[in-house]
Amino acid sequence: MRLDLLLPPLQCERFNHSIVNRDTAVRFVFSFVALMVFWVVLSGFFDAMHIGFGALSALIVLATFNSIRTVHFFEDQRDAITAVRFHKFIAYVPWLIVEIVKSAIHVASMIIHPKMDIEPSMITFRVDLPSAHAKMVLGNSITLTPGTLTVDIKGDRFVVHALSPTTYAGIVDDSLPRKVLGVFSPEDHPVVHDVSITHSNRHLPNL
Amino acid sequence: MSDFTVLEWISAVFIVLGIGFMLIGSIGVIRLPDFYSRTHAASKTDTLGILLVIVGLMILEGFTINMGKLAFVLIFVALANPIGSHALARAAMDSGLKPLLFRKEEWDGTSVIADSKKPSIVKKSKQSPSGGSV
Amino acid sequence: MQTFLLVAATVLMVVIVIPLVRVWKGPTVFDRLLGANAMATKTIVLIAMIGYFYDRIGMFIDITLAYAALGFISSLALAKYMTAEAHPEEAQTEEKDE
Numbered sequence: 001m002r003l004d005l006l007l008p009p010l011q012c013e014r015f016n017h018s019i020v021n022r023d024t025a026v027r028f029v030f031s032f033v034a035l036m037v038f039w040v041v042l043s044g045f046f047d048a049m050h051i052g053f054g055a056l057s058a059l060i061v062l063a064t065f066n067s068i069r070t071v072h073f074f075e076d077q078r079d080a081i082t083a084v085r086f087h088k089f090i091a092y093v094p095w096l097i098v099e100i101v102k103s104a105i106h107v108a109s110m111i112i113h114p115k116m117d118i119e120p121s122m123i124t125f126r127v128d129l130p131s132a133h134a135k136m137v138l139g140n141s142i143t144l145t146p147g148t149l150t151v152d153i154k155g156d157r158f159v160v161h162a163l164s165p166t167t168y169a170g171i172v173d174d175s176l177p178r179k180v181l182g183v184f185s186p187e188d189h190p191v192v193h194d195v196s197i198t199h200s201n202r203h204l205p206n207l
Numbered sequence: 208m209s210d211f212t213v214l215e216w217i218s219a220v221f222i223v224l225g226i227g228f229m230l231i232g233s234i235g236v237i238r239l240p241d242f243y244s245r246t247h248a249a250s251k252t253d254t255l256g257i258l259l260v261i262v263g264l265m266i267l268e269g270f271t272i273n274m275g276k277l278a279f280v281l282i283f284v285a286l287a288n289p290i291g292s293h294a295l296a297r298a299a300m301d302s303g304l305k306p307l308l309f310r311k312e313e314w315d316g317t318s319v320i321a322d323s324k325k326p327s328i329v330k331k332s333k334q335s336p337s338g339g340s341v
Numbered sequence: 342m343q344t345f346l347l348v349a350a351t352v353l354m355v356v357i358v359i360p361l362v363r364v365w366k367g368p369t370v371f372d373r374l375l376g377a378n379a380m381a382t383k384t385i386v387l388i389a390m391i392g393y394f395y396d397r398i399g400m401f402i403d404i405t406l407a408y409a410a411l412g413f414i415s416s417l418a419l420a421k422y423m424t425a426e427a428h429p430e431e432a433q434t435e436e437k438d439e
Contacts, residue, residue, distance in 0.1 A: 038279070041272065041275040041276060041279065042276070042279075042403075042406075044272045044399075100255060101255065104228065104251065104252055104255045107235075107247060107248070107251065107252055108228065108231045108252055111231055111232075111234060111235040111238065111239070111248055111252070112231060112234065116238060116239070117311070118239070118244060119309070119310060119311045120241070120243065120244050120306065120307065120308050120309065121308055122306060122308060139293070140286075140289050140290070140293075143250075143251075143289035143290075143292060143293050144251070144254070144285070144289045145251070146247060146251035146252055146255065147247060147251070149243065149246055149247060149250075149251075149292065149293070149296055150293050150296075151243070151293070151296045151297060151300050152297050152300055159300070161243045161244075161246075161247075161296070161306060163244055163247050198308060199308055199309065199310050200308055200309070200310075211342065215342055219345055222345075222349050222390075223349070225386070226349060226352055226353055226356065229353070229356050229383055229386075230352075230356050230359075232379065233356050233357075233359035233360055233379070234359070236359070236360045236363045236375070236376060236379055237359065237360075237362055237363060242369060242371050242372050242375065245363070245372065245375055246375060249360070249375050249376070249378065249379040250375075250378075250379070250382075253379055253382055253383065254382075256383075256386075257382060257383065257385065257386050260386045260389075260390070261386065261389065264389055264390070264393060267342075267393065268398065272399075273398050273399055273402055276402045276403070276406065277389070277402060279406060280385065280389070280402070280405055280406055280409060283406070283409050283410070283413075284382070284385065284409060287409065287413040288382060290413075290417070291378060291413055291416040291417060291420075292378075294416070294417050294420035294421070295371060295374060295375060295378065295416065295420045297420070297424070298371070298420040298421070298423040298424045299369075299371040299423075301424045302423060302424065302426070304369060304371060
């Protein structure tokens with residue numbers, strides 16, 4: 001079944017999946033274990049027959065989606081779960097949860113304030129991140145933090161809507177993007193540059 | 208109410224906190240002045256409220272298979288809600304809905320004093336990139 | 342605990358109805374979609390709480406998962422549809438390319 005033929009021809013450059021190396025093996029094991037965990041929790045039975053059916057359907061799903069993964073959607077797309085540094089990622093998630101709770105309390109206090117103490121602004125900036133997955137994680141973290149919302153990502157340029165200056169401070173001073181860089185790459189360098197903050201509807205830049 | 212166990216008290220606190228955050232989110236959807244700021248209330252404050260209630264229900268459930276299913280719901284909501292709100296905001300931006308931006312001193316609590324122009328949908332034309340300045 | 346869950350579910354029902362005002366008033370179609378989306382996500386929690394109230398969480402949690410997936414996909418599809426509505430000429434050129 002050639003599912004990749006149904007997809008739009010965005011990038012004709014393709015991954016070579018016929019070679020069996022360490023990356024493809026890790027990717028296969030990771031996807032298979034994730035699908036099996038999903039199956040076992042949803043079914044709730046632990047006997048051989050149900051586990052066997054689960055393994056069979058997980059293999060069918062992996063075989064079907066193997067052809068979809070050969071298509072590039074972004075220029076800097078890397079199809080490798082091995083790029084994620086898991087010890088950093090495990091430290092990153094609790095830090096993000098604390099940030100979410102802190103800024104949720106801030107946003108809630110702004111909403112129930114009788115005068116609604118908000119100061120909406122548009123922020124655009126460029127990032128220097130190694131892959132499309134890193135940008136996806138950064139964009140999702142920005143959106144998950146109350147008070148900031150990723151409106152668009154074009155190439156390495158982010159467009160973010162923020163509810164008040166307190167909420168976008170974590171992005172502009174480079175603390176959140178540096179944590180994301182730490183998850184994906186061992187090197188440490190400034191990520192955010194070319195920051196522009198707009199408070200007026202008339203001076204909106206071309207987005 | 209006095210026959211609660213300790214775990215039931217903890218889960219009740221989580222559920223009450225979560226419903227409180229959802230209530231504030233709902234109020235925000237009504238009160239905030241434009242679409243983009245409403246997205247903050249609707250999707251983010253709400254997401255935290257939903258996560259808190261589900262954590263409360265997980266504590267109530269204890270360590271069973273249903274706790275795993277609730278954890279799936281938790282992860283799904285935490286991943287899907289930001290993506291949904293981002294997709295909606297990007298669709299609004301692509302169709303030319305302008306955000307209402309102002310400084311604190313221009314805001315009197317219900318409307319902008321200096322610039323009371325309402326945000327409107329303008330069509331983006333392909334020929335002039337300046338016409339599509341959103 | 343049953344009484345507490347009943348009261349909490351009732352309060353949650355009132356909270357869910359509030360964004361309906363935005364669906365009704367909303368100046369743009371995106372405000373209406375946003376209100377509907379806010380109601381849909383909160384309904385997930387309501388279904389789970391009803392499951393605990395009737396002590397049949399095993400069945401209701403599956404409904405919750407299906408409802409969450411359905412709401413997410415329909416919200417994505419509607420957002421995509423609104424983008425395509427705003428740029429009918431781009432959608433046509435994409436079809437021509439194929």
